[in-house]
Amino acid sequence: MLNARLLVLLQILSLVVASTVGTAQAAVIGTADHYAQQSRSQQIAVVDAVLTRDVVQQQMVAMGVSHVDAMARINALSDAELQQLAHKLETLPAGSGALGILGALFLVLLVLEIVGVTNIFTKL
Amino acid sequence: MLALLTLLTACASVIAPPPDQAATELVPVPFFPQAEYQCGPAALATVLVHSGVATTPEALAPEVYLPGRLGSLQLELQASARRAGRIPYTLAAGPEALLAELEAGHPVLVLQNLGLRSLPRWHYAVVIGYDPARQRVILRSGTERRRQERWSRFMASWERAGFWGLVIPRPGELPASGTADHIGPQLARQEALLEPALAQAAWERALGRWPGEADILFATANARRFRGDPEGAAALYRRLLLAAPAHMSGRNNFADLLLGASCPAAANAVLTPASEAVTGLPPRVRDAIIRTAADIASQLADHPTDPAHCRELAGDLP
Numbered sequence: 001m002l003n004a005r006l007l008v009l010l011q012i013l014s015l016v017v018a019s020t021v022g023t024a025q026a027a028v029i030g031t032a033d034h035y036a037q038q039s040r041s042q043q044i045a046v047v048d049a050v051l052t053r054d055v056v057q058q059q060m061v062a063m064g065v066s067h068v069d070a071m072a073r074i075n076a077l078s079d080a081e082l083q084q085l086a087h088k089l090e091t092l093p094a095g096s097g098a099l100g101i102l103g104a105l106f107l108v109l110l111v112l113e114i115v116g117v118t119n120i121f122t123k124l
Numbered sequence: 125m126l127a128l129l130t131l132l133t134a135c136a137s138v139i140a141p142p143p144d145q146a147a148t149e150l151v152p153v154p155f156f157p158q159a160e161y162q163c164g165p166a167a168l169a170t171v172l173v174h175s176g177v178a179t180t181p182e183a184l185a186p187e188v189y190l191p192g193r194l195g196s197l198q199l200e201l202q203a204s205a206r207r208a209g210r211i212p213y214t215l216a217a218g219p220e221a222l223l224a225e226l227e228a229g230h231p232v233l234v235l236q237n238l239g240l241r242s243l244p245r246w247h248y249a250v251v252i253g254y255d256p257a258r259q260r261v262i263l264r265s266g267t268e269r270r271r272q273e274r275w276s277r278f279m280a281s282w283e284r285a286g287f288w289g290l291v292i293p294r295p296g297e298l299p300a301s302g303t304a305d306h307i308g309p310q311l312a313r314q315e316a317l318l319e320p321a322l323a324q325a326a327w328e329r330a331l332g333r334w335p336g337e338a339d340i341l342f343a344t345a346n347a348r349r350f351r352g353d354p355e356g357a358a359a360l361y362r363r364l365l366l367a368a369p370a371h372m373s374g375r376n377n378f379a380d381l382l383l384g385a386s387c388p389a390a391a392n393a394v395l396t397p398a399s400e401a402v403t404g405l406p407p408r409v410r411d412a413i414i415r416t417a418a419d420i421a422s423q424l425a426d427h428p429t430d431p432a433h434c435r436e437l438a439g440d441l442p
Binding site for chain 2: 027028029030031032033034035036043060062063064065066069071072073075076078080081083084087090092094095096097105
């Protein structure tokens, strides 16, 4: 419990630091900003970055990632990347391997179907 | 049932193999046989170790594996590469880019869809070679150290995954394929998450490859300034404005640099064309220019003439 609170505090601190660093050189145009001005796809509405971080972190934890790992993973993603992930952790391609259980199961079903043991695919 | 089988074969669109391709195989690329569902960490470790990082799939799993999905996401592979001190670049789509990377000695981490479009089975593998005589793509994949897939079969599975590929070069190197318009934005988007020295090295390399690209000049100048090299940055801003006088972001940042070097008159000369054009500019550029102009005005009031060192720093700009 204490650990979790400490983490939240740390996270708030990191956000505060990040936002002050961002405004320190306001008269300079950052490289990322400059490039973003050029591509329309980058100019999507700026969603609340803090909220997005929360959403993704909660989803990661719900999917079995530890709190500590989830926070480190969030910190390694840009705001734009977090926006791409938010609410999509369930649907984005997740590479798992050449021999996933689902694939094997599918193959077994297919073979059973072909040799006539089952009628899963033909039944109404 | 029959419909399903038809669907299976109909999905395989044909991509012709390259006619005169030299045989390549990056034999030294390491191999990590994947544990169940762990093709993400295994493939990532393969390319990271090849780029000089000491790591293992087991060490990377907590950074990329999503237990709830029994797999790993593309964006998290990229994030993990950055955590290891490397810059990941997605491949400019297609077979040409893949072969160009192999020829340059870069293995390519690819996403394949081994299933159907409607029932996808996502898999990460690392392409390490191509055998033109037998039309085979050579991969480190799953538990196979040297898997050979027929060109057409591999291309169909790769195409179903949007030709997604990742190149992770050694620090200071860039992918062999891709234009300035492909590499520049990727580097820019990731820069805030990278070690400044690492990012600058990549920009300098990009500048070496595309010495005339305005945005690469701009980005490299910014990186030099950020790393405490105003003279080096000024040299690039001058080059930029000589080549592209209408680069308003460049004018603004150069003016800001000159202002920081106590050269408000020179800064004013650089910024004036931008100030006159602000109405048509994107909001963030416009705001920055207005702020810089205000800063210049307040410094000019106290110091109307520049000290001697400013002439060299500002150069002779049109």
